[in-house]
Amino acid sequence: MKILEHRALRGPNYYSRYPAIFMRLDIEELEARPSDTVPGIVERITQLLPTLEEHRCSVGRPGGFLERLTRGTWAGHVVEHVAIELQNLIGFSVGYGKTVDSYETGIYNVVYRYRDEACGLAAGVEAVEIVTRLFAGEDSDIDAIIARLKDVRDAHMLGPSTASIVAAAQRRGIPYARLDEDTSYVQLGHGYRQQHFQATVTCRTNLLGHGIAHDKDWTKRILGEAGIPVPRGHVCHSRDEALETAHEIGYPVVVKPLIGNHGRGVSTDIEDDQSLENAFAVASGHNAAVIIEQYIRGEDHRLLVIDGKLVAAARRRPAHVVGDGKSTLRTLIDNENHDPRRGIGHENLLTQIDVDAQTLRLLAQQNLTLDSVISSDEIVYLKPTANLSTGGTATDVTEDVHPDVIYTAERIARLVGLDIIGIDLLAETLTRPLEEQSAAVVEVNAGPGFRMHLSPTHGIGRDVGAHVVDMLFPDSEDNGRIPIVAVTGTNGKTTTVRLISHLLRQAGRSVGTACTGAIEIDNHVIMRGDYSGPQAATTVLREPTVEYAVLEVARGGIMRRGLGFDECQVGVLLNIASDHLGESDIHTLDELARCKSVVIDAVGESGTAVLNADDPRVLASGEWARGDIIYFALDPDSPVVREHVREHGVAFTVHHGHIVMLQGQVVAEVLPVANAPITFDGFARFNIANALAASAAAHALGLSIADIQLGLQTFHPTPGQNPGRTNLIDAGGVKVLIDYGHNVPALEALSELVSRIPAQRRIGVASAPGNRRDEDLVALGALLAHMHDVIFFCETAPRGRPEGETIDLLCEGAASVPNECRVETVMQEVDAVDRALDEAAEGDLLVLLVDDVDAVTERLRGQRFEPPMPSKGGVGVRP
Numbered sequence: 001m002k003i004l005e006h007r008a009l010r011g012p013n014y015y016s017r018y019p020a021i022f023m024r025l026d027i028e029e030l031e032a033r034p035s036d037t038v039p040g041i042v043e044r045i046t047q048l049l050p051t052l053e054e055h056r057c058s059v060g061r062p063g064g065f066l067e068r069l070t071r072g073t074w075a076g077h078v079v080e081h082v083a084i085e086l087q088n089l090i091g092f093s094v095g096y097g098k099t100v101d102s103y104e105t106g107i108y109n110v111v112y113r114y115r116d117e118a119c120g121l122a123a124g125v126e127a128v129e130i131v132t133r134l135f136a137g138e139d140s141d142i143d144a145i146i147a148r149l150k151d152v153r154d155a156h157m158l159g160p161s162t163a164s165i166v167a168a169a170q171r172r173g174i175p176y177a178r179l180d181e182d183t184s185y186v187q188l189g190h191g192y193r194q195q196h197f198q199a200t201v202t203c204r205t206n207l208l209g210h211g212i213a214h215d216k217d218w219t220k221r222i223l224g225e226a227g228i229p230v231p232r233g234h235v236c237h238s239r240d241e242a243l244e245t246a247h248e249i250g251y252p253v254v255v256k257p258l259i260g261n262h263g264r265g266v267s268t269d270i271e272d273d274q275s276l277e278n279a280f281a282v283a284s285g286h287n288a289a290v291i292i293e294q295y296i297r298g299e300d301h302r303l304l305v306i307d308g309k310l311v312a313a314a315r316r317r318p319a320h321v322v323g324d325g326k327s328t329l330r331t332l333i334d335n336e337n338h339d340p341r342r343g344i345g346h347e348n349l350l351t352q353i354d355v356d357a358q359t360l361r362l363l364a365q366q367n368l369t370l371d372s373v374i375s376s377d378e379i380v381y382l383k384p385t386a387n388l389s390t391g392g393t394a395t396d397v398t399e400d401v402h403p404d405v406i407y408t409a410e411r412i413a414r415l416v417g418l419d420i421i422g423i424d425l426l427a428e429t430l431t432r433p434l435e436e437q438s439a440a441v442v443e444v445n446a447g448p449g450f451r452m453h454l455s456p457t458h459g460i461g462r463d464v465g466a467h468v469v470d471m472l473f474p475d476s477e478d479n480g481r482i483p484i485v486a487v488t489g490t491n492g493k494t495t496t497v498r499l500i501s502h503l504l505r506q507a508g509r510s511v512g513t514a515c516t517g518a519i520e521i522d523n524h525v526i527m528r529g530d531y532s533g534p535q536a537a538t539t540v541l542r543e544p545t546v547e548y549a550v551l552e553v554a555r556g557g558i559m560r561r562g563l564g565f566d567e568c569q570v571g572v573l574l575n576i577a578s579d580h581l582g583e584s585d586i587h588t589l590d591e592l593a594r595c596k597s598v599v600i601d602a603v604g605e606s607g608t609a610v611l612n613a614d615d616p617r618v619l620a621s622g623e624w625a626r627g628d629i630i631y632f633a634l635d636p637d638s639p640v641v642r643e644h645v646r647e648h649g650v651a652f653t654v655h656h657g658h659i660v661m662l663q664g665q666v667v668a669e670v671l672p673v674a675n676a677p678i679t680f681d682g683f684a685r686f687n688i689a690n691a692l693a694a695s696a697a698a699h700a701l702g703l704s705i706a707d708i709q710l711g712l713q714t715f716h717p718t719p720g721q722n723p724g725r726t727n728l729i730d731a732g733g734v735k736v737l738i739d740y741g742h743n744v745p746a747l748e749a750l751s752e753l754v755s756r757i758p759a760q761r762r763i764g765v766a767s768a769p770g771n772r773r774d775e776d777l778v779a780l781g782a783l784l785a786h787m788h789d790v791i792f793f794c795e796t797a798p799r800g801r802p803e804g805e806t807i808d809l810l811c812e813g814a815a816s817v818p819n820e821c822r823v824e825t826v827m828q829e830v831d832a833v834d835r836a837l838d839e840a841a842e843g844d845l846l847v848l849l850v851d852d853v854d855a856v857t858e859r860l861r862g863q864r865f866e867p868p869m870p871s872k873g874g875v876g877v878r879p
Contacts, residue, residue, distance in 0.1 A: 003125070009021070025107065027074060079110055123149060160455070172476075174469065174481075190480065191543060201420070228441055233254075256293075263387040318383040324374070388449065421445065486571050488572070492575065515532060516740070533560070555584075570603070600625040601626060611625065613635075632692035650663045654673060677715065684753045734843075759844055761841075793826070
C-alpha cells in the first residue's frame with residue numbers, strides 16, 4: 001500500500017463536521033484481495049488489537065467491524081479502524097471514521113477523527129504498516145508501535161494544567177487555538193473577545209507580581225513586612241556568608257537558589273557546616289545568589305488562589321517509600337516506579353522517582369544506602385522537597401482549610417498582585433490559624449502547576465481550570481466568539497464578502513476580511529494574495545481588534561484543510577456552477593454542491609444560512625443548513641420564496657425595481673436597484689444577486705434597513721473598493737472593464753453587461769488556470785470569442801499542464817465560433833495587456849480578465865484614465 005496524501009482537516013470539512021485526518025491511499029494489489037480472501041485475518045487482528053471487538057462500523061453494534069472483515073472488506077477500510085484504535089490505546093477517545101472509494105481503481109479516501117493532530121497522522125502511518133503486514137500474514141510488534149505513538153503524544157500534547165483550562169473552555173463552548181506547538185501558548189475566543197494564556201500564566205498576570213514571585217527574597221520581604229509568617233534568613237553570595245547566616249539563625253536550615261522552581265537546587269534540614277557547604281555548592285549551581293533560611297518543621301502544603309479566591313489546597317509529601325521488612329531500598333523504589341500511575345514528566349498522575357545526588361545525600365543523613373533493608377511500615381523520604389515533578393504525592397485538603405488560613409492565602413495573592421498564585425506553606429495543619437502553630441510561607445509561585453489539584457494521589461480532584469476560564473470570561477454567557485460570516489459558491493464570493501464588510505463598517509463595526517485578493521483589518525490591507533482558505537480565517541480570528549469576521553471560503557481550502565473555524569454565525573451559499581471539476585475527487589455538480597454546503601452545515605444553532613432560491617442545487621443543499629434560513633432571489637415569484645415568506649421567514653428579492661425584504665405581509669423597501677452602483681443601472685444581474693445575498697447576511701447580523709441602504713449606496717465597482725471585480729474606468733477615451741471571471745458561468749453573466757456597454761469594438765485579454773478540464777477550457781475559449789471582436793490569450797497559471805497547452809485549448813474553443821473575432825496569443829499577461837492597449841482606439845471597450853489586478857490598474861494610470869461620465873447609476877451602459 002502507498003499513502004498518496006496525508007493531512008489533517010482542522011475544521012468542518014467535506015467528510016465530517018469535526019476535525020479529521022484525510023488519507024488518500026493506494027492499496028495497489030490488495031484491491032484484488034478483500035479481507036474474506038485472507039485466511040485467519042479476523043483471529044490475527046483481534047489478537048493484535050482485542051479492543052477492535054468494540055467497533056460497531058456500519059453494522060451498528062459491537063463487533064460490527066469484525067463482521068465486515070468476515071464478510072469481506074478492503075484494506076483501506078481496515079486501515080481506518082486500526083488508525084482509530086491506535087489513538088484510543090494511547091489515551092485519545094475517537095470513534096468516527098469513513099472510507100470511500102475514488103474514481104480511480106484501488107485508491108481510497110480514508111478519513112478518521114483525531115484529538116491530537118500529530119498523533120492522528122502518526123497513527124495513520126502505523127496503521128498502514130500494520131494492515132500491510134496483516135494481509136501478508138506477518139506479525140507486528142504492537143508494544144513497540146504503542147511506545148512510538150506515546151512518544152509522539154508526549155512531544156505534542158498539552159500539559160495537565162493547560163489541558164484543564166482548555167477542557168473547561170470547551171465545556172463552555174469557547175473556541176481555542178494553540179498558538180505555538182512548542183509551548184503551551186493558547187488563545188481562547190476570537191477577535192476582540194480573545195484571551196491568552198501560557199500554562200497558568202494569563203494575559204492578565206501582573207508582570208510585577210510575576211517578578212516578585214520569581215525572587216524568593218523579595219517575596220519574603222513583602223510578606224514579612226505585612227505580618228505574614230516567613231522563615232528568617234538572608235541572601236548569600238559566598239560560602240562564608242552562608243556559614244555566618246546559618247550560625248546566626250541556628251541549625252537546622254534550608255538552602256535554596258534565590259531564583260528557581262520545581263525544587264531544583266533545594267536542600268532542607270541542614271544541620272552542620274559541612275552539609276551546608278555541600279548544599280551551598282548545589283544551590284549556587286542554579287543561581288549565584290543563595291538563600292539560607294530557618295528550617296520550619298511541618299507538613300508541606302500548596303494553596304491555590306485564582307482571581308483572589310482560594311480554590312484548592314493540597315498536602316504534599318516528598319517522594320518516599322514504605323518498608324516491608326524484607327526488601328532493599330532499591331527494590332522498594334523500583335516497585336514504586338512500577339505503579340501505573342507514575343510516568344515520565346507529566347504523562348501520568350505521578351512522576352517516577354529518580355535517584356539522584358539529593359536522594360543519596362538524604363539517605364546518607366539517615367545512615368542508609370540503596371541496599372539497606374527497610375523495616376516494616378518505616379517511611380523513607382527520598383527528596384528534600386514535595387514537588388510532584390520529583391516524585392512527590394499530594395492529598396486534597398480543600399475542605400479542611402480554616403477560614404483564617406483562607407483569608408491569609410487570599411491576602412497574599414493581593415499583596416503579591418497575581419491573578420493565579422500557588423502558595424507554599426509549611427504548617428502542622430491547615431485546620432488551625434497559622435499563629436497557633438509552627439508555620440511559615442516559604443515561597444509563592446507564579447504560573448503554579450495544577451496537576452496536584454486536578455488529580456491528587458488521595459482525595460477529590462478539583463476542576464481548577466474552570467476557575468481560570470471563569471476569571472477570563474466572567475460573564476457565564478460569554479463564549480468568546482465573534483460573529484463569523486462565511487461566504488462560498490462558484491462565483492461572486494469576493495464581491496459579496498467585500499460588500500458585507502462594507503455594510504458592517506458603514507454601520508460602525510470593526511471588521512476583519514479575508515478574500516481572494518487580500519486580508520483586511522478595519523479597511524487596512526495587511527496581506528495581499530489569495531486568502532480564501534482556512535489559514536486566512538485563522539489570521540483574521542487572531543486579530544485583537546476584530547468584532548466581525550467576513551471570510552471567503554473556496555472549495556480548495558475546504559478539501560485541503562477544512563474550514564478555519566468550528567462554526568459561523570452566518571453561512572452564505574451563492575450558487576453552484578461548473579468550475580474546478582475533476583479536482584480532489586469532485587467530478588460532478590452534486591459533489592461540488594456537497595463540498596460548498598460545508599459552510600451552511602457549520603452554522604451554529606442560533607445562526608443563519610443565506611441561500612440562493614434561484615439555484616436548484618443550492619436549494620437542495622438546504623438539507624444541510626443549520627439555524628434559520630434567509631433566501632435571496634432575483635425571481636420574486638419563486639414558489640420557494642413565497643412559501644418561506646408566508647411562513648414568516650425572511651427573504652430578499654427585487655420587486656418593481658427595488659431591493660426589498662419580505663417577511664409575512666411585510667414588504668420593506670431597501671433602495672432602488674439602480675441606486676446600488678455595483679448593479680450598473682440594474683444591468684449587472686450577477687451583482688444584483690450579490691447585493692441581495694449581502695443584504696440578507698447583514699440583516700441576519702442585526703443591521704437595520706437604513707444601515708443596509710447606506711452601505712449599498714456607497715459601495716462602488718472601483719479598484720479601490722472592489723479591485724478586479726467589474727471595475728469600469730476610462731483610459732483616454734477607451735473604456736476598460738477589469739474583472740476576474742475565469743469560468744464559463746462567470747463569463748456568461750459578465751457577457752450580458754459587456755453587451756450593454758457602448759463600444760466600437762470589444763477587445764479582450766484573458767487566460768485560464770490550467771487545472772480546469774479540457775472541455776471547460778475549450779468552452780471558455782468559445783465564449784470569449786463570442787464576446788469580443790479581438791481577443792488576446794495569455795497564460796498565467798499552467799498548474800501542471802505543459803507550457804502553451806492551456807492557450808491551445810482556449811484557441812481551439814475560439815476557432816469553433818463562426819464570427820469575425822481575431823485571436824492572438826501572447827504568453828505573458830503584462831505583454832498581452834500592453835498589446836491590447838496598443839490595439840485599442842477611442843470608442844473601444846477593453847475587457848481585461850486578469851490575475852494581477854494591481855499591476856494592470858497601475859499600468860492604466862499611465863493612460864490618464866478618469867471615471868466615465870455617469871448615466872443614472874453612473875456606469876455608462878446602454879439601456
